[in-house]
Amino acid sequence: MNIEKYNAFINEQKDYFHQNLQPNFKWNWSDSSWSGGTIGSGWLLSRSGKIHFTFGTIKKLKGIENNIIEPIFQEFIKSVLILSYRKSNSKASPQKLYAEFLILKRWYSALYAEKIESIHPCHLSTLILNKSFEILAENSSKTNLPDHAGTYLRLQEMLNHYAFTEQPLEFSQKYLYINRQNRTPNAKKTKALIDQLELDENDLDKEKLISIRTFINIVSLISLCETNGEKIVLNLLLLLIVTGLRSTEAILLKTDALIKQPILDPVTKEHLTLDGKKQYTLGIQYHGAKGAGFRIHWVEPLSANLVETIFQSVLGLREEYREHLYYIRSKNCSDFLPKTIDEIGEDYVEVDDLIGNVFGVKDTYRGRAGQRDVVIKTLKNIPVFKETKSGQGIERYYLKHDINFFIKGLANYGSEYPIDHVFNYEGKMEKIAYEDLLFIHEFRSATLQRAFINKTNIIPLNGILINSFFGNSLSKSVFEKYNLLENETEHSKLTSHIPRHNINTFLALSGLAEHLQAMLMGRVDIKQNQYYQHLALKQRKVTASLLEKHELVLYENDKQELKPDYPIDSIKIDGLMYFSDQLDLENNLKMNLQTFDSKNEVASYVKESFFDEYFQDIAESFNELVNEDQSLANSLVQRHACLHPLPFGGCMREVAVHDCPKRLACQSGDQCGNFALTGRKGELEALQHTLNELLDKFAQIEQIVAHDLSYREMLEDLRQKILYLSNLKTKALDRQNSLIPIPVFPYGDAITKLPTTLSELFAIEQQKIESKEA
Known part of the structure; x- marks a missing residue:
């Protein structure tokens, strides 16, 4: 136990915190909890998620009992998080740090179980790490174990550098560390991992790609979506499918993100025309994630018109929101009442004045009377200024001041920058006015279980809302709302990152050079291409089988033995x-x-x-x-x-x-x-x-x-x-x-030789192209 080295480790991290992180950070070193993600600040502020770093307690961690963490270990956890952030060149996300935070809590629990008199970080040992990992392995998905093992190794390496434990930590993992974002170069190692964990390779990534049925359902939504909020989220998804951008990158797109450059004749230097139409190159300026920097995504030429249409559609849908934000900003955010309410001369407004101006309530609520009831229930904690009888009903009046107080309490409007998106980008704080963001919406307008919208609170989209909208939460999804099924019993669903997986896999299938794949996807780490190459290999394997049955154009090259079949037999083969x-x-x-x-x-x-x-x-x-x-x-x-x-x-x-x-x-x-x-x-x-x-x-x-x-x-x-x-x-x-x-048959029943994903269809077309070239 080397207390001097331990204290030197703690003091180094504490000094770094006070000098470099504290000035832009809401919380102090001594606080028992810090917040990260969209509710964070400074170094723990990010574009998505809400994360709570609660240092004093262990609660609801699978496989371990709830417990109190002693102050000395709380300080240790904070120091490790600071060190990890420094080691990442100040680019570690709050989500990554939170994963390490949970592992450190497991280490504490394993140390506590040893019933040592002094639960000090210096008593950490290889045995403690191994025991905590055993518990984690029993309570975690097999597919996540390589990620967890990698976190153990990363933390172990950092701590061994400071050498304050009694013996060097030598956690030896039996799992090949191949996380989902960065597969090893050797495909055989990937296969070894799959075999070792007894995983079905076909199930490993079955939900990472867009299925044909889901794609058809997405196209159906173009004509089905009713509200502006639904249409804006759908347009964001369409943009992700076309470009392969990350959702966090698309959320930060500005209204002027499109760059349109004329294509010039290399000889005459004149603007090229095709069929009487001038030709352009279209690009999208965006904040690249994971160290990619502010960059341009050049749109594939055949997709250019679609991308322009998406931008134009969203700009039209959000025009009213932009005007409202401009009006609020013209008042220096002194209040958040819309112009229609300000134009009412009195200091108070009636419930009817609020419907359609402050609140959007769908007509399904039993007409105007039902809409009034919904608004009154929503304002139950706001004092009624006065009531008067009107015919058979009662008119209720509220002070404008109280309505503004209600608005201010929603959607982070009570913050220092209520209508600006402030975020930490590559170590620097950036601020974008909401009206300059492309994808903004009325608060709750994309929440499908509610028919109630807060029209005065205009906010950007976020990852949680998008994933919930498309079926990755307990909330009602857009596919459920419009009854769009994936199969006979389940509705379609997808996450915001799946379109990126699709584009990545397409590029890998096309045989594009490594550096070009990384460049097109805005990726700094070229090694991450290998994961999608692994996916592509699997798709090629599937489509090779499909082509044996369906693609006659390849028979000449393959010289396969084909036996004439009766019609019924032929249908049984491919369905x-x-x-x-x-x-x-x-x-x-x-x-x-x-x-x-x-x-x-x-x-x-x-x-x-x-x-x-x-x-x-x-x-x-x-x-x-x-x-x-x-x-x-x-x-x-x-x-x-x-x-x-x-x-x-x-x-x-x-x-x-x-x-x-x-x-x-x-x-x-x-x-x-x-x-x-x-x-x-x-x-x-x-x-x-x-x-x-x-x-x-x-x-x-x-x-x-x-x-x-x-x-x-x-x-x-x-x-x-x-x-x-x-x-x-x-x-x-x-x-x-x-x-x-x-x-003729359902996809899953008796037929296994039909393509189920877009990438399989892409692989079929790619193999046809390669066959013709050969």
Whole structure:
């Protein structure tokens, strides 16, 4: 136990606190609690979250009993937090420090359990650390253990530097430290971690990416959201999806954040135009997080119009809020009453004056009387100035002074800077006027369980509100409000950081260079790319399996063995049927399954299919005859209404009666006037199977022809067959691309080979691009 070294450690941190942190910090060294996040100040002020550092007690920590922390250990905890902040070059967030704060409390609890006479930090040992970690491991998710182990190691390293414990701390963790934000470079280590913790790799990140269903539901919200508050939060989410910005970065965007620069011709230096439209490069200026600095995010060109639309939409939605803030500022914030209330000559106002000016109450509250009741209940702690009878009702009046006092007590309006956003940015205090922020809203306007809004309190969005709005709290989400389901039993939900995961994974899938990935995502630590590369590897693995079933364009390269399947078997494999919006339900089903029961049904299908190229010859003859004689045109179709199923396509000759004079040569690549593609399920696979066999034969004979020219005629015959079948395949693919894929089974029941996330769809398209390039 080295008291001198311990005291030197404490005094060093205390001196640093008084000299560098105290001037901008509300709390003193001796205080029993400090606050951080949005309710913090100075070095513990951040853009999100509310954090309470309560040094004197241990409460509600999983696995350990509530306890009182002795003053000497409280001082130790404070000193460790100060040191950690210094070691991070003054960039540690309150959230990171709070994670260390909880670990230090666990150390105290383990030390207390040893029943040592003096609970002094110098008595900390490897045994104490190991025991506290065992308790933590029993009461924590397996996926979080590597993060916790990393915190132990980081704190241990800092304390060993000062050497005041009896023996150096040697906590040895069995977990590979790979936190969610910074995976190790070696993918094998990641896999080792997964195996070691007995995790299902498919479940590890299943909620980190936007699902296809959630994305569809987000698009649906564009037309469903009713209030301005809902629309503003939705626009922020759309911006996150398009840009991949962090939510804390988007929240701080200013109204003038867009930068629009003309694209110049490199030779003439004149403004480039395309289709008569001048071309621009669009950028977004923002406060980059995690040491990235104030920077510009250059928008992907195809997204530029969407980003501009989002900005314009939000600016329009918040115009009334901006005018109100300007009015409050013109009064030097002497009070927070809106202009409409100030224009009332008396010193008091009636309840009706407050509705629509101070409070927004939805009409669902039983008309005007219901709205008045809600306002009166809200103001129950505000004294009524006077009451007068009016007809059958009572008019209630409140002093303007008291209404202002009520407003001032909401949404931090009683602070030193009530309508300014003050925050610690990279060690410096910054202040942005609310009216200059892009994403502002009326207090409670985005809280979906309430139909009551405080119109006078205009505030910025925050991470807690955004995550709650999209389903990550016990509160009602926007998906619940509009009944947008992820599956049969659950509503969609996502966090504000998931869109960033999506963009990161897209970049990793595209094979973009490491430094470009980091630059586009506003990332200083290039090593963080590796986490998304791990995600990308998993997506590639999934999509490789998907492509085996769905992407015929890759079959030529993969040379896979494809077996012709009956329509029912083909549907069982991928769970899909392809429907045309120009056919009725019956013909769509019979097209997929080829279950026509009579010539009349075949004739009906043929006539309804004239819109594509499958029955082009009959369609042309029909159109020529229909103007002259409708019955004659119908009899033409009826005469050819045979569609005898073949391995691929169908025969329009009654081969069951007259046999086939060409002995089904169409199935080996010969052309036949009676042959037609049908659009049934499995037909495309069977066609590709035959084409693959001919390609293999062609390659073999091509080698023989190099030595024996007598095979040239056979080679040319194969060439013509391959060209013909390739044209058929192109026609079939074009037809299929024009149809709507309909899942026959629920995603989770029996079908595991369908893409469920946007990144899987992206990976499919990326592999198609790479295949074409190859």
